[in-house]
Amino acid sequence: MRVYFDNAATTPIDPEVLKEMYKVMENHYGNPSSIHGHGREVRTLIERSRKTIANLLHASPSEIFFTSGGTEADNTAIRCGIVDNGITHAISSQIEHHAVIHTLEAMQKAGTIKLSYVDVDSKGTVDYDHLERLLKENDRSFVSLMHANNELGTLSDMERIGDLCEQYNAIYHSDTVQTMGHFAHDLSKLKTHFMVCAAHKLHGPKGIGFLYVNHKVKIKPFIYGGAQERNMRGGTENVYGIVGLAKALEMAYADMEQHQQYIQGLKSYMIGQLKASIPGVKFNGETDVDKSLYTVLNVSFPCSDMADMMLFNLDIAGISASGGSACSSGTDIGSHVLNAIGGIGAGPSVRFSFSKYNTKEEVDYTVSKLKELCMAYA
Numbered sequence: 050m051r052v053y054f055d056n057a058a059t060t061p062i063d064p065e066v067l068k069e070m071y072k073v074m075e076n077h078y079g080n081p082s083s084i085h086g087h088g089r090e091v092r093t094l095i096e097r098s099r100k101t102i103a104n105l106l107h108a109s110p111s112e113i114f115f116t117s118g119g120t121e122a123d124n125t126a127i128r129c130g131i132v133d134n135g136i137t138h139a140i141s142s143q144i145e146h147h148a149v150i151h152t153l154e155a156m157q158k159a160g161t162i163k164l165s166y167v168d169v170d171s172k173g174t175v176d177y178d179h180l181e182r183l184l185k186e187n188d189r190s191f192v193s194l195m196h197a198n199n200e201l202g203t204l205s206d207m208e209r210i211g212d213l214c215e216q217y218n219a220i221y222h223s224d225t226v227q228t229m230g231h232f233a234h235d236l237s238k239l240k241t242h243f244m245v246c247a248a249h250k251l252h253g254p255k256g257i258g259f260l261y262v263n264h265k266v267k268i269k270p271f272i273y274g275g276a277q278e279r280n281m282r283g284g285t286e287n288v289y290g291i292v293g294l295a296k297a298l299e300m301a302y303a304d305m306e307q308h309q310q311y312i313q314g315l316k317s318y319m320i321g322q323l324k325a326s327i328p329g330v331k332f333n334g335e336t337d338v339d340k341s342l343y344t345v346l347n348v349s350f351p352c353s354d355m356a357d358m359m360l361f362n363l364d365i366a367g368i369s370a371s372g373g374s375a376c377s378s379g380t381d382i383g384s385h386v387l388n389a390i391g392g393i394g395a396g397p398s399v400r401f402s403f404s405k406y407n408t409k410e411e412v413d414y415t416v417s418k419l420k421e422l423c424m425a426y427a
């Protein structure tokens with residue numbers, strides 16, 4: 050049996066998304082910047098997709114800019130949001146994705162900003178009182194705090210952060226890669242200036258995403274080279290990806306409540322089965338259904354003798370999972386997220402992440418293999 054529980058790294062593309070992309074590949078090959086009929090047809094597809102996304106998010110089409118994915122979108126928001134608005138102080142947390150934390154650290158090293166880290170508790174929850182103190186103590190800040198942690202699943206309160214940022218005249222960026230398409234975001238109400246999306250996290254294609262830029266904040270291009278994206282992002286547009294992204298997000302919103310209930314059911318079922326099967330198992334991050342991302346479950350196991358071998362043994366059993374962010378694979382320094390919340394002890398930690406394509410049978414098979422492994426290395 051082969052089981053895929055690494056959907057936080059990437060999701061399988063939905064067949065309906067592929068169909069939409071194939072139509073474009075087969076019939077629409079013009080350059081969208083060309084003024085002839087072939088180009089205008091493709092330009093129409095891009096703008097139609099932009100409007101679809103904007104309508105779903107209750108934003109203006111002029112606030113949606115297509116990028117190569119979440120990392121480019123985060124870098125654009127952070128670098129341009131800070132430099133182009135004359136900001137010299139940023140606030141983030143030590144459990145942010147590396148696309149955020151490494152960008153901010155590089156800017157601090159270059160002397161562009163002073164960087165402050167807001168405290169988080171043992172579950173990865175932001176200390177909002179500390180955030181307010183940091184905002185009070187510094188002139189206009191740039192705040193970058195993700196909506197849901199990609200390793201723990203712990204959610205931040207975007208409304209509360211937005212209110213604080215408005216109160217202290219701060220610019221608010223949120224890495225929403227893990228929650229876009231999984232939660233409904235109403236940008237007419239949220240007080241965010243920047244939000245991001247990567248299509249491959251919601252059953253869309255890789256290599257495409259978007260950056261939402263609130264009309265109240267102005268930035269210059271991060272990538273120069275052409276007049277694409279209303280002079281904001283040079284480079285010929287990834288038309289097939291853009292159409293696939295819009296279709297994936299449209300489908301995600303149409304079935305969001307149904308998928309949320311189903312996937313949360315799988316997560317809760319796995320928690321129950323692990324507790325019943327493996328004494329000493331622990332869960333990292335927030336597991337309260339109202340405070341956590343329903344697609345992610347981070348588990349620590351008591352079998353310390355196989356701390357470096359758990360993922361390898363799961364892979365042999367046909368089970369794909371991860372020890373943290375896939376963007377950090379190949380490193381041996383451990384999870385910066387788990388280290389930041391106090392570590393996890395000597396046993397291995399595994400992130401299981403779910404999608405609409407997973408089943409209870411897959412959960413049962415995975416739990417049975419985990420039980421065998423823990424018994425073998427007890």
